[in-house]
Structure formats: structure tokens, C-alpha cells
Amino acid sequence: MKQEYIITVYSENHIGLLSRITIIFTRRKVNIESLTVSESAIKGIFKFTIVIAETRDQVMKMVGQIDKQIDVLKAFYHTNDEMIYQEIALYKVRTESLYDSDTVEKMVRKAGARILEITREFVIIEKTGHKDETQALFEELNQFKVMQFIRSGRVALTRDPIERLSEFLKERDIFLDSQNK
Amino acid sequence: MTNKRIPGSEAVILSLIEEGVDIIFGYPGGAMIPIYDSLYDYSDKIKHILTRHEQGLVHAADGYARVTGKPGVCFATSGPGATNLVTGIANAMLDSIPMVCFTGQVGSSLLGTDAFQESDLIGITMPITKWSYQVTKPEEIPEAVAKAFYIAKTGRPGPVLLDITKDAQIAMLDWKYEKCTKIRSYVPELPVDITHVKEAVQIIDEAKKPLLLLGQGVIIGSAENELKEFIEKTGIPAAWTLLGLSALPTEHPLNVGMLGMHGNYGPNLLTNEADVIIAVGMRFDDRVTGKVSTYAKKAKIIHLEIDPAEINKIVKADVAILGNSKKSLQLLTERVKENSHDAWIKEFKKCDDIEFEKVIEKDIHPTKPGLTMGEIVRMASEKTNHEAILVSDVGQHQMINARYFKFKHSRSHVSSGGLGTMGFGLPASMGAQMGQPDRTVFSVSGDGGFQMTIQELGTIEQNKLPIKIIILNNNFLGMVRQWQQLFFEKRYSFTKLHNPDFIMIAKGYGIEGNKVSKREDLDAAMQKMIDHDGPYVLEVTIEKEDNVFPMIPAGASVSDVMLEA
Numbered sequence A: 001m002k003q004e005y006i007i008t009v010y011s012e013n014h015i016g017l018l019s020r021i022t023i024i025f026t027r028r029k030v031n032i033e034s035l036t037v038s039e040s041a042i043k044g045i046f047k048f049t050i051v052i053a054e055t056r057d058q059v060m061k062m063v064g065q066i067d068k069q070i071d072v073l074k075a076f077y078h079t080n081d082e083m084i085y086q087e088i089a090l091y092k093v094r095t096e097s098l099y100d101s102d103t104v105e106k107m108v109r110k111a112g113a114r115i116l117e118i119t120r121e122f123v124i125i126e127k128t129g130h131k132d133e134t135q136a137l138f139e140e141l142n143q144f145k146v147m148q149f150i151r152s153g154r155v156a157l158t159r160d161p162i163e164r165l166s167e168f169l170k171e172r173d174i175f176l177d178s179q180n181k
Numbered sequence B: 001m002t003n004k005r006i007p008g009s010e011a012v013i014l015s016l017i018e019e020g021v022d023i024i025f026g027y028p029g030g031a032m033i034p035i036y037d038s039l040y041d042y043s044d045k046i047k048h049i050l051t052r053h054e055q056g057l058v059h060a061a062d063g064y065a066r067v068t069g070k071p072g073v074c075f076a077t078s079g080p081g082a083t084n085l086v087t088g089i090a091n092a093m094l095d096s097i098p099m100v101c102f103t104g105q106v107g108s109s110l111l112g113t114d115a116f117q118e119s120d121l122i123g124i125t126m127p128i129t130k131w132s133y134q135v136t137k138p139e140e141i142p143e144a145v146a147k148a149f150y151i152a153k154t155g156r157p158g159p160v161l162l163d164i165t166k167d168a169q170i171a172m173l174d175w176k177y178e179k180c181t182k183i184r185s186y187v188p189e190l191p192v193d194i195t196h197v198k199e200a201v202q203i204i205d206e207a208k209k210p211l212l213l214l215g216q217g218v219i220i221g222s223a224e225n226e227l228k229e230f231i232e233k234t235g236i237p238a239a240w241t242l243l244g245l246s247a248l249p250t251e252h253p254l255n256v257g258m259l260g261m262h263g264n265y266g267p268n269l270l271t272n273e274a275d276v277i278i279a280v281g282m283r284f285d286d287r288v289t290g291k292v293s294t295y296a297k298k299a300k301i302i303h304l305e306i307d308p309a310e311i312n313k314i315v316k317a318d319v320a321i322l323g324n325s326k327k328s329l330q331l332l333t334e335r336v337k338e339n340s341h342d343a344w345i346k347e348f349k350k351c352d353d354i355e356f357e358k359v360i361e362k363d364i365h366p367t368k369p370g371l372t373m374g375e376i377v378r379m380a381s382e383k384t385n386h387e388a389i390l391v392s393d394v395g396q397h398q399m400i401n402a403r404y405f406k407f408k409h410s411r412s413h414v415s416s417g418g419l420g421t422m423g424f425g426l427p428a429s430m431g432a433q434m435g436q437p438d439r440t441v442f443s444v445s446g447d448g449g450f451q452m453t454i455q456e457l458g459t460i461e462q463n464k465l466p467i468k469i470i471i472l473n474n475n476f477l478g479m480v481r482q483w484q485q486l487f488f489e490k491r492y493s494f495t496k497l498h499n500p501d502f503i504m505i506a507k508g509y510g511i512e513g514n515k516v517s518k519r520e521d522l523d524a525a526m527q528k529m530i531d532h533d534g535p536y537v538l539e540v541t542i543e544k545e546d547n548v549f550p551m552i553p554a555g556a557s558v559s560d561v562m563l564e565a
């Protein structure tokens, strides 16, 4: 059964690695639903968060292929309920629509969104949440014609009390040294 | 090591010397001139083989790597030189061949400008290299080369590519070299987990009909002896994959032959009877498994493999033993009980007899007038006392080579397995001959594939490589024609070849040759070729429409293996 999985990849910061990882999906004609890359808590180590909808079997195989890339430190996969995750969305609406009634303001309050910037012509609203939530706000706001809309890729954390990356690096180092003896 | 200032180009050559490289297969061009200039100063330390086409050099490096176990080293210039390597790199990737390719690149200030002879080689080769890196500064060279060699040859080997911009070749650096011994993001092999070994031992000890499948992982891991000890202690029959050939002597009593689409009858048929399958260093290629959903359903699968991504990729393993096959086999042998499986092995013998009567006899002792590939290949093997190296091209003859050539020594069979690259054979045989200068090397190709890299006759002559080149000429793209005959109602759509006079071409290159089309002339012609001091081309006209059997039709189950049409 296909379902959403979050794949997390820790890697060295090497040019070209993004391509090496994405071609693992494209080669199998698997669509990447969302992709976020940025530096992790440890300098020089980057974290990829990739969302795909696939069967568990296929996900395991692809994670195996990612893990195998020389510059990848470690790759994991989780189902949505195993992680805490968010996306961020920005909406641009006409400033007039706030003057005409308090509907927009109510929508923003109810959704737990906030207003980032107001100009004479437009207002930028920001909301973080799951896709269905940011999408719901979009549908609501669109009564007033959303001029522009953007949603980010997903960021996600596991429910582990600590990030295990630094321990992992230490263990890896000890392991590799022991192998060389 | 002195800290002298040298140009990047010289650092490339010195790094190769540090890595113990003594031969480079290459072809120069504008973006490689500085490196070639430095090579000129070290030609007493490193040999360079100039081929006639970059595809030739990359396959030669591949052949060299297969017979020696050392990484093959390639040089090619930017743009067309580099793109001509692509087929050979893909070939090496699929067959896990250690290879380090150096490509020249336009100056770093010109990257991305569509400069003359710029091509994005890193981008093009990303899916077909184990690792690649673009060097734009001279001081990166020693570390990049050290990493490249470490990655190419450790763990599951594979091709790596270093793309070096011209300015990085020209600019100076402080020379200092350190070998790479670890990369924190890369675990070449995992230590063998003893609990999995114990689980496997229990299954093996209880097995009634166990079958071992040996792949190239045995050869890569130098585990030939460990394999022999394991099967001899347990009495388990072993079948080899195309790339596992020669890991065990052909005549070993427990060797039951080849798996796969054109493998032997017994190991294919009986895969589906086995109760335990021990797969060692093989990856369940679709040419081996046939239809996966009906493959080895009665068997518990024990998979010994160095690459974790191969576990459960095609066939689910009941027990996976990750790590180096040499260590895994040792640990198994220490723990398994001594055993024998005579009744089970008799079943293989029975199959052998059936295959002999229906297929082999006709292939190697034909009664019809036309010459068969089988009798020629077997004769070559016998006349060299099964001591020679066989390098194959791709097609019907490749399967016949694998079926009828016999081996006494490991690393003696060179064949393009995963990619099935026509044109591989002749250039790969050059690398094989250079890697094993004292052994007889046969290059056995079809008339089609031979013409894909025929220009390498020039390289063979220039380097006086005493390769015994056999062209099995059926005037057809035989393997495709066979499928057209069997599955497309003999509609021979564009598979017929009008061939040149191969011997005249050989002579044009200064290579002796002879053409044979009658059985009574074959023995003497073959002997003359083998006795000839130097390269020799023997063209044999063979039966046009012979087919290779047994055959597992595409998509069928291994137990549907056909002995005749």
C-alpha cells in the first residue's frame, strides 16, 4: 500500500549530492512530493527531508540506495505519525479585502496564522501547519482572491528526546578506526 | 616526502605512482595536454596505452581490472573524449569493476559557458559512478586521487571519476601525498554478525537439497579457497552466475554449472527444487531468476553479500549475512557439520545427461556439416589445457563461450554481464593481456560486436599484444535473430550483416590471420593461431541459424528452461 513517508538524509556538504539523491527517485519514476535541504545542527553536515508516497518495500530499497552514496552519512525513513512535521505557507491578498469586513482577520485568527507585512496594495499572511491546514486556509482566503501563494517543503523531527547525530558520528569514527586495525 | 612545488598535472602522475599504478589506458586532447606533458617525464615508471577510441581504453581498463583485481586507470580529454567513456563506465558500474577515470575539463572560469569541448561529465556520469568529483584547484588533487582509489577498490568496487579543470592542472601546489584509509560517510564493509552466521548454520545443517549460487563477489573478495572449503565440507553443489565463472575449477566435482537464461539445465531446473539456497556475492539478476514470483519458492534463502542495498532487493533473504564473502564463508565453514548430498547431486547428474544428449553433444560434436560455435570454443579451451583467459563479446557466442570454455584458475573469464555491451570484448582482451602478459588470452567475438571496436586492432599491433582473436561469423546479429526466430515468427528485421573481409582488415593493421569454414581445417588453423608468436585473427564461418539452448524465455520461470525450440 502506498502512503506518505518522510525520508531524512544526513550528508556531507558536497556539490552534486542533491542530484545523486534525486536521481534515485527519478530513475524509478517516483515523484518527490517535497524536498528541503539545509545545514544541520552540526556544521558542515546537511540534512535532507524528502517526502514521497510509496510502498514500504519501495521506500526501504530507495533508502538503501541513498545510504549507499559515498557522501551520505545516514538515511532514515519514517511514516508521518512517527514524526513531528510542519510546512510553512505564505499568502498574498489584497489589502482592501481586510477593510471591507473582518472576515479575513477572523480567518487568520482562527487558523493561528499571522500577518507578516501590510502595504497599501497587499497583505502577506503566514501560516505553518500540515498541508491540509495550509490548504484549508488557502481555500478560505481564496474567496477574496489570493494573489500569490507559496508553500515550503516539509521539515520534520523525530520524537526522540535528542538528536543522535553527534553520537552517531563518534560511533562511526570509532567503528571505522577499529576496521582499519 | 619533500614539499616541492609542482603543477597539478605532475601531482596527478605522482599520485598515480603513489597508488601503485603502472599502466594507464588513455587518449589525449586539449584539456589533458598538461597531464600528458607531465606523464612524458615519468614514462619509465608508468606505461601508457594509447587506444584508437575512448571506448577502447575504458573497456581495456575494465579487462585489466577483472584479471588483476587492481583498479583500471583511464585518461580522456574533455567533451567528446569524456562522453566516449560513458558506455564503459556504465559497464563497469553494473559489473562492480574498480576503475578510476580522469577526464580533462575546460578551465574553471569557463564552466557552464558552453565553452569549446565542455560537457558536464560529472552530471552525465552521476548515475553510473560509485563516486565522482570535479577538481578545480591544484591542491585538491592528492586528496581527491587518494579518495578515488580508496572508493574504487574497497567494499563493493566500482568506477569513480575525477574531472580536472585545465587551470587546476597548470597551477602549482605543495606536493604531499597521504593515502586514504577512511571516509566518515562511507562504510566499505560491515563486520560479519555472528548471530546471523549461527542462524545460517542451523538451516544449512538441516538442509536436504541445498544449492549454493556463486557470483562475482567470491572473486572480488578473493574467497575462492574459502568457497571450496565450504562446499567440500558440506557437500553442497555450487552453480555459478555468468560473472562467477572461473571462481571454482570447471571440473570441480561439486560444480554443477551455470545459472541463468542460457545456463545449464540442472541448476536452473533444480533451483525450484532446492530447500536451501546459499547465494554468495551475487545479486539475483533477472537473467538469473527468470520470473521472480516463482523463483526458488521451496527454498530458504541465505544471502552472503557485501552491499546492504542488495539484501531483499529482488529476492527476500531468510538470513542475510552482510560483509566480506571471504570472512563470512570462513565463519560458516568453521561451524557447519560435515555432510554429503549424494542423492541430490545425482539429480544434477541426471539433468546433465539429458542436457548432454539434447544440447551439448550436438554443440561440441556436431554431425551436420556447418561449424558450430560450441566446437570451436571447446577446442580453444582444450588446446590450451583449460589454462587460458577467455574474453567474450556479447551475443550468442558469449553464452556459448560461458558454456563450453573450461577454467582452472580464477579471474580467467572476462565478459560484460550487467550491461551486455557489444564491442566490449576486443578492447577488454587488451587489458586482460596486459594484466596477465604470460597467459594465453583468447578474444572470442561475434561478427557484429567485433565491428563495434574493430579499430583496436591498431592498439593490439602497436603494443604487440599476442591476443588470439577468434571471430565467430554467422553473418547475423545472432542473439537478436534467435529471438526473432523463436518469438517473432522468423521475421529477421535488420539482423543480417554483410561483413568485410576481416582477415584483410587484420592484415591492413599488420596482424596475421586466417579464415576457416570447413571442419577439417579447424584443428590446424586453431593450432597455428595458438603457436603464432604475436596477435592473430582467426575468422570462422559458422552455421548461420544455430540457436543457443537451454533457454529460459524472458519472463518465464527457471523451471521452464527449454532444451529445444
Ligand SMILES: Cc1ncc(C[n+]2csc(CCOP(=O)(O)OP(=O)(O)O)c2C)c(N)n1
Pocket (backbone or CB within 6 Å): B393, B394, B395, B396, B397, B398, B420, B421, B422, B423, B445, B446, B447, B448, B449, B450, B472, B474, B476, B477, B478, B479, B480
Ligand atoms: C552496444 C549494443 N548494441 C546492441 C545490443 C543488442 N544485442 C545483443 S546481442 C546482439 C547481436 C550480437 O551479434 P554478434 O556480435 O554477431 O554476435 P552473435 O550473437 O551472432 O554471436 C545485439 C544486437 C547490445 N547488446 N549492445
Ligand SMILES: [Mg+2]
Pocket (backbone or CB within 6 Å): B395, B446, B447, B448, B472, B473, B474, B475, B476, B477, B478
Ligand atoms: Mg553474429
